[in-house]
Amino acid sequence: DAKTTQPPSMDCAEGRAANLPCNHSTISGNEYVYWYRQIHSQGPQYIIHGLKNNETNEMASLIITEDRKSSTLILPHATLRDTAVYYCIVRDPNSGNTPLVFGKGTRLSVIA
Amino acid sequence: GAVVSQHPSRVICKSGTSVKIECRSLDFQATTMFWYRQFPKQSLMLMATSNEGSKATYEQGVEKDKFLINHASLTLSTLTVTSAHPEDSSFYICSARARTRGGNTEAFFGQGTRLTVV
Secondary structure: OOOOEOOOEEEEEOOOOEEEEEEOOOOOOOOEEEEEEEOOOOOOEEEEEEOOOOEEOOOOEEEEOOOOOEEEEEEOOOOHHHOEEEEEEEEOOOOOOOOOOOOOOEEEEEEO | OOOEEEEOOEEEEOOOOOEEEEEEEOOOOOOEEEEEEEOOOOOOEEEEEEEOOOOOEEOOOOOOOOEEEEEEEOOEEEEEEOOOOHHHOEEEEEEEEEEOOOOOEEEEEOOOEEEEEO
């Protein structure tokens, strides 16, 4: 799986949009971009994934650059409950029943 | 989405004793489950891959005789930490892949087990 690079930490004011960047310059054509988050003392939670088009669901939006070398996860109206570590992972979904490999992620602190 | 249930959520045990952690897939069958360990302020590290009906596959540096994995059914994998020591204190998390309504296969995680060895 391709390696990703994320800032170690970010702060965001409550109610504002949180924009979390991820660099994945070595991503291959078959690899998707996945985002998970881990709230303190809980297991990781799936957020969203995409291949090349922008994606949106009830939790977040995912913006992928045209060259696919980077992406941004957007939480449109961050709340205190969004404080967590956010992991960006690139993976080929057809790579079989293989585990996710986690980097260090970005620790997002939402501040009242 | 699919549900992976882990039990117990917290356990405190004495040094030298063994602790069993259960991981269940509640609404799907999982031929493969994964066990991770996470130390404070660090990321999840894969320990082993649990395979139903066969031996688990351990990552380099993980002692298979210390961390016993049993995957006897399609919905249950157990991790037993044998002869626990304080350095085994950690957050243990299991994961399984399931097909979502959209047709994709995604990874789902248990709630984690906080093990403290005293």
